[in-house]
Amino acid sequence: MASSAPAAGTPEHGMPGNMGDVRRGNLALVMGRIAHSKAGTHLTRAQIAAATGLTKASVSSLVLDLLDAGIVREVGLNPQGERGRPGVGLELDPANGVMGMEVNVDYISAGVTDLAGNLLLQETVEQDNRTASPVAVTAALAGLAAGLRASAEAQGVRVLGGGLAVPGLVDDKTGTVITAPNLGWNNETLDLHALLPDVRLGTTLFNEANAAALAELRYRPAGRADFLFVSGEVGVGGGLVIGSELFTGPHGHAGELGHVVVEPDGAACSCGGRGCLETVAGQDAIFAAAGISPRRQANRQASAGPSRSESLDQLLSLITGGDADALAAVVRAGHFLGVAVASSVRLLNISSVVLGGHFALLGEWIMPALTESLATYAPGKVLPGNISLSAVGQAGALLGAAGSVVTSLVEAPHRLYS
Amino acid sequence: MASSAPAAGTPEHGMPGNMGDVRRGNLALVMGRIAHSKAGTHLTRAQIAAATGLTKASVSSLVLDLLDAGIVREVGLNPQGERGRPGVGLELDPANGVMGMEVNVDYISAGVTDLAGNLLLQETVEQDNRTASPVAVTAALAGLAAGLRASAEAQGVRVLGGGLAVPGLVDDKTGTVITAPNLGWNNETLDLHALLPDVRLGTTLFNEANAAALAELRYRPAGRADFLFVSGEVGVGGGLVIGSELFTGPHGHAGELGHVVVEPDGAACSCGGRGCLETVAGQDAIFAAAGISPRRQANRQASAGPSRSESLDQLLSLITGGDADALAAVVRAGHFLGVAVASSVRLLNISSVVLGGHFALLGEWIMPALTESLATYAPGKVLPGNISLSAVGQAGALLGAAGSVVTSLVEAPHRLYS
DNA sequence: TGGAGTTAGTTTATTGCTTGAACTATATGG
DNA sequence: CCATATAGTTCAAGCAATAAACTAACTCCA
Numbered sequence A, B: 001m002a003s004s005a006p007a008a009g010t011p012e013h014g015m016p017g018n019m020g021d022v023r024r025g026n027l028a029l030v031m032g033r034i035a036h037s038k039a040g041t042h043l044t045r046a047q048i049a050a051a052t053g054l055t056k057a058s059v060s061s062l063v064l065d066l067l068d069a070g071i072v073r074e075v076g077l078n079p080q081g082e083r084g085r086p087g088v089g090l091e092l093d094p095a096n097g098v099m100g101m102e103v104n105v106d107y108i109s110a111g112v113t114d115l116a117g118n119l120l121l122q123e124t125v126e127q128d129n130r131t132a133s134p135v136a137v138t139a140a141l142a143g144l145a146a147g148l149r150a151s152a153e154a155q156g157v158r159v160l161g162g163g164l165a166v167p168g169l170v171d172d173k174t175g176t177v178i179t180a181p182n183l184g185w186n187n188e189t190l191d192l193h194a195l196l197p198d199v200r201l202g203t204t205l206f207n208e209a210n211a212a213a214l215a216e217l218r219y220r221p222a223g224r225a226d227f228l229f230v231s232g233e234v235g236v237g238g239g240l241v242i243g244s245e246l247f248t249g250p251h252g253h254a255g256e257l258g259h260v261v262v263e264p265d266g267a268a269c270s271c272g273g274r275g276c277l278e279t280v281a282g283q284d285a286i287f288a289a290a291g292i293s294p295r296r297q298a299n300r301q302a303s304a305g306p307s308r309s310e311s312l313d314q315l316l317s318l319i320t321g322g323d324a325d326a327l328a329a330v331v332r333a334g335h336f337l338g339v340a341v342a343s344s345v346r347l348l349n350i351s352s353v354v355l356g357g358h359f360a361l362l363g364e365w366i367m368p369a370l371t372e373s374l375a376t377y378a379p380g381k382v383l384p385g386n387i388s389l390s391a392v393g394q395a396g397a398l399l400g401a402a403g404s405v406v407t408s409l410v411e412a413p414h415r416l417y418s
Numbered sequence C: 001t002g003g004a005g006t007t008a009g010t011t012t013a014t015t016g017c018t019t020g021a022a023c024t025a026t027a028t029g030g
Numbered sequence D: 001c002c003a004t005a006t007a008g009t010t011c012a013a014g015c016a017a018t019a020a021a022c023t024a025a026c027t028c029c030a
Helices: A019-035 A045-052 A056-069 A134-154 A208-219 A283-290 A308-320 A324-348 A357-361 A363-377 A393-411 A413-417 B019-035 B045-052 B056-069 B134-154 B208-219 B283-289 B308-320 B324-348 B357-361 B363-377 B393-411 B413-417
Strands: A072-075 A089-092 A096-103 A107-114 A119-126 A158-166 A169-171 A176-180 A185-189 A203-207 A227-232 A236-242 A245-247 A353-355 A387-389 B072-075 B089-092 B096-103 B107-114 B119-126 B158-166 B169-171 B176-180 B185-189 B203-207 B227-232 B236-242 B245-247 B353-355 B387-389
Touching (some): A019 A045, A019 A089, A019 A393, A019 A413, A019 B019, A056 A072, A096 A393, A107 A134, A107 A393, A119 A134, A134 A158, A158 A208, A203 A208, A208 A227, A208 A236, A208 A245, A227 A357, A236 A324, A283 A324, A308 A357, A353 A357, A353 A363, A357 A363, A363 A387, B019 B045, B019 B056, B019 B393, B019 B413, B045 B056, B056 B413, B096 B393, B107 B393, B119 B134, B134 B158, B158 B208, B158 B393, B203 B208, B203 B393, B208 B236, B208 B245, B208 B393, B227 B324, B227 B357, B236 B324, B283 B308, B283 B324, B308 B324, B308 B357, B324 B363, B353 B357, B353 B363, B357 B363, B363 B387, B393 B413
Parallel strands (some): A158 A203, A227 A353, A353 A387, B096 B158, B158 B203, B227 B353, B353 B387
Antiparallel strands (some): A096 A107, A169 A176, A176 A185, A227 A236, A236 A245, B107 B119, B169 B176
16 A cells, blocks of 8 residues: 655655755656646646746756656647747657556456556456455466556557555555455465566555545546545445545555444444444445345355346346335435545545445435435535546546556656666 | 645655755754654764764754754763763753643643753633633733743743644634634634744644644653544544644544544534534533533633533542442443544554543543443454553643644754744 | 774765756747 | 747756765773
């Protein structure tokens, strides 16, 4: 998980700074301007100098490093009626890509984006990962990624690094999945290097909700800098974005919205607690309350029992068909989601919420209950206009994991020419 | 409120870095070593060089700046049997002080500490601030502060800056108290400069719980870097310390533990919400449940009705006298405090809790209920040994507000020789 | 008592980076 | 074709850290 990173180019805390730190910081500054320039437009060295406050001489020198590293390229620019010598446009070199990967309960998936965030290649393999060992799953994913990487390189795109999202608590520093209840994994250390060998920027491990939150930050038009992303999968997860950065707390696991207490006298939760949001708003809880037969637990054949998406389809048709129990289950989930979000809003002072997973799918019926609940429990704190549905949908975790590599590159481009 | 500050010496985000930033950062590094050296011991230039990785030449040059600024001084050092030339000890110059100030419901208070955190002077004036205008209160406080400042300067201590803690939501950038329900203040902009005129480092405005949390961080022996401080006053407040820094969220008001929802079907709260922790664990709620007559609201004479500390004394004697209702009220508060803390722990991934205010006073009876509640709602997340009572007590807000000035000076000592 | 050894702190030359000014390059407009 | 304007490069200057040499002050030991 991305630990609370110091500002770009800042020396590690407690370490002395030197002139190299200044250069690395300014390199990141220039890189950031190029990376975040509006699509279609191409900044010139002079524009970057004006925007950042650096001198033209410094910008030229810094841009030269980025060109040498192969992450930025020049594009000819016709100034169209401007006076003076035309500037040379700069853009992220599209010959670079990053790999996003995801392991979930019933599929593995991988994809390659360029540094601008365009999805170039993607492939998903449906398989039940509850019946497979972590080693087998990562081996299958490594094969999937290797294939995509070969395809990317065949079309001239080198893969600089990767990100992997899994539905559980992770420790990125050690590459360990601490616990992933829905996969049945506990303290499994993954070989992230073998997953994507010999990439300059390595591979980072993410919690799925956190990765999806990063995707919202990256792909949402006019994205807000501060929001709580709610991930509705089998479990209920949360991803906190504060100041345009993932907030993961002191030990890397902040944002567990699914285990906020919403009913002190409520049902026992798989986490050992009681009355957690997940016990009323998780998929299994909603299905049960709606009278939909539960998916078979472990050891089920690939074809036995309804799959998760089948259960969701069933729920949707029940609701649209006017089934009172199904609608009540969803409204109840929305109500308690509001309770949990209200508490989060008071604790974290966040004013925007983005719903993903089944909460987004059920948005039409969740939203009224949620807004009413928020008005009751945290009046005035979250304007209805600041509650929105996921802009990226299903592929969020994958795109967020990939995007995190780009972000880390933009914040420390010097890593590419060590 | 301390906004999420960049690392010491880091240029403002988006601004170019230059060699001056390197120097400011290294100056802060050296200053930090001197400020955080164990009391009684005195680091030498050579020791600082070895500890930081800077060269002796750089340290000498940086220390010279700190000496010139008058915030560090040399102390002779007998090396006691060490070989070689003895080093010259360095310490914070005790001729500098900072002012901490506090406005609360029934008193105003001010105090001066040196940069090491020793309280040199303190004075408290009891007065009912609900009957007074913000202007009158700040005028009285300014007088109190001016007197202490004169005393300090008479004994050779110059006051470098100040911090003011108030029981409400504040915006430090504008010096505004957005809302302080128990003072009846709403959108009152205070003249912080007039409160403590002509100090080099200005005066910072804090929420009371946040200031008290900073005091815990500063004064607690072997203080943890991450904890949730729970402030039990008329209202219930919270202060979040993450990574040894105050976490105030994207808009500066994070940590409102008192308005976490603990009983969705509970009582209406003064904030407009429902079932907030404050409705069961605030002082008034506990007094009411214990059958203690409420304090008179506004317009009471200074002598009419029991004061808050009188009510607390009454509660304590009821409990020690075996009153079942009083004990039940406290146990109930502890139980729901556990619910709120459990949710906080899941959202913020914090593993330590510090209780202040009436929660500390009632610790003997609160703690069992709290630990049991935490074991129920967030099993394994907060070890009982990580729940503790305030180490600084009543003067916490004042000490924390004063200490924040020291912290900001240590992080940016160059501000003292502009 | 005095020299060898040891550690603290300063001086000096070097390196690396930003800056600002001068300079070159390339466009538009009359 | 020349004036003007803008883009980008070159070059000397300034500043900060570094490394190495140097001075200062003390202990140990003969």
